[in-house]
Structure formats: C-alpha cells, structure tokens
Amino acid sequence: MITYLALGIFLVGALALGCVFVVVSQVARRGPTPYPEVAGRAYRLRLFWFFALGGILAAVFLTALPYVPYANYRLASGPAAMHVNVAGSQYSWRLDGTVGTGGKVDFAVTSLDVNHGFGLYDPSGHLVGQVQAMPGYTNHLVLQLSEPGDYTVRCLEYCGPGHSSMFMALHVSTCKTGCCC
Ligand SMILES: [Cu+2]
Incomplete structure (x- = not known):
C-alpha cells in the first residue's frame, strides 16, 4: 500500500x-x-x-x-511537594534535596560556569525531562515522577572536553514530601 x-x-x-x-x-x-x-x-x-x-x-x-504551556505550567500544575536546587559545573552536578514519587518535584536549575543541559533519565534510560542550566539564571523544571528507582542526570549540552563524563546517579524514593525515606 x-x-x-x-x-x-x-x-x-x-x-x-x-x-x-x-x-x-x-x-x-x-x-x-x-x-x-x-x-x-x-x-x-x-x-x-x-x-x-x-x-x-x-x-x-x-x-x-x-x-503555549510553558508560562503557566508551574501555576497550573499546582504547588510542588519537593524543591530541589541543581547546579551544574564543569563537569559535575550538585543537587540538594531528596526526590520522591509522592508529589511534584520542582527542580531549580542553574550553572556555576558555562551553559549545561540538565537531563533526567528514568531507570529504563528514558528521558523524563530536560531544561537548560545557565549561569546567572534559574530555570524551573516541574516533574511528577511515576516510578521510584535509580535515575541518572546527564548533561545534554556540550560544555567542554569532559562533557561526556558529566552524569550523576539520583535515587528516587517513594517519599510523599521529599523526606529521607
Ligand atoms: Cu555538558
């Protein structure tokens, strides 16, 4: 046909x-x-x-x-249960706060040097969400993660010779409020 x-x-x-x-x-x-x-x-x-x-x-x-969904997404999606600050720098990620599946997670992403791409991959290796990490700006990525497990944060924008090694494991628990469980 x-x-x-x-x-x-x-x-x-x-x-x-x-x-x-x-x-x-x-x-x-x-x-x-x-x-x-x-x-x-x-x-x-x-x-x-x-x-x-x-x-x-x-x-x-x-x-x-x-x-266009982006401008109102954070407000329309309701308050996030967990707030996580993410900072990228050549060639590592720093992330404070715990991430769980019990509510929406607000990733506040910035960079300490050059532009990076914050990309979150689920345990199966599928890209869940991504946002630019830019020096001097904080971009928000609000996600509802559906399954607990070992996620991976990867840099999705070439940022220098060590770019390919810029990844980090992120454990996602079944927390409801971002507590340490
Ligand atoms: Cu990079």
Missing part, C-alpha cells in the same frame, strides 16, 4: 516537474522580456506575498500563543 502511495507521489511529482520544464523552455523561446515590464510585475507579486504570508504567520502566531 505504502509502495503504491510512494509510486503515485513520485509520478505526480515527476509529471509536475516535467510540466515546469516545458513551460520554462516555451517562455525562454520568446526571447528576453524588457526589464521594466518584468520588474513592475515582480515587485507587485513580492508585495502581495509579503503581506499574505505575514498575515498568515501573524494569524497562526496569535491563535497559537494562548496555548
């Missing part, structure tokens, strides 16, 4: 391309068109597409903007 679909798309595309070649060769036989005649048409066409595409982009942007 997919093979026939691909063949159909290819044939339609090839036919369309062939038509373009025929039209171009016919137009080229007429000889050069005087520049002022072409320029006027081209400028009008350019102006039309500028406003048409600009209008479409503005409409899409204004329609989609209220649905």
Whole structure:
C-alpha cells in the first residue's frame, strides 16, 4: 500500500516537474522580456506575498500563543511537594534535596560556569525531562515522577572536553514530601 502511495507521489511529482520544464523552455523561446515590464510585475507579486504570508504567520502566531504551556505550567500544575536546587559545573552536578514519587518535584536549575543541559533519565534510560542550566539564571523544571528507582542526570549540552563524563546517579524514593525515606 505504502509502495503504491510512494509510486503515485513520485509520478505526480515527476509529471509536475516535467510540466515546469516545458513551460520554462516555451517562455525562454520568446526571447528576453524588457526589464521594466518584468520588474513592475515582480515587485507587485513580492508585495502581495509579503503581506499574505505575514498575515498568515501573524494569524497562526496569535491563535497559537494562548496555548503555549510553558508560562503557566508551574501555576497550573499546582504547588510542588519537593524543591530541589541543581547546579551544574564543569563537569559535575550538585543537587540538594531528596526526590520522591509522592508529589511534584520542582527542580531549580542553574550553572556555576558555562551553559549545561540538565537531563533526567528514568531507570529504563528514558528521558523524563530536560531544561537548560545557565549561569546567572534559574530555570524551573516541574516533574511528577511515576516510578521510584535509580535515575541518572546527564548533561545534554556540550560544555567542554569532559562533557561526556558529566552524569550523576539520583535515587528516587517513594517519599510523599521529599523526606529521607
Ligand atoms: Cu555538558
């Protein structure tokens, strides 16, 4: 089925391309068109597409903007039960606080030197969430972790020759309030 679909798309595309070649060769036989005649048409066409595409982009942007989840995510998701400060530096992570599955965890992530990428992987090795670690800024990553176990924090942005060794084990317990259980 997919093979026939691909063949159909290819044939339609090839036919369309062939038509373009025929039209171009016919137009080229007429000889050069005087520049002022072409320029006027081209400028009008350019102006039309500028406003048409600009209008479409503005409409899409204004329609989609209220649905961007990031700005209100922390408020809408309710208060976090656990707050953890994370600081990245070449080439290690420092993390204070305990992390559990009993509520939302608010990771407040910053960097002590260059940009890093804070990435949290679950015990199966799947990426659970990630946020930039930037010097001078604190970015928040709010997560509800579903399973306890040994997670891994990895750096997801190249930060120097030791980047590949910048990872840390993070034990996630079944705590409800970030206590030490
Ligand atoms: Cu790195």
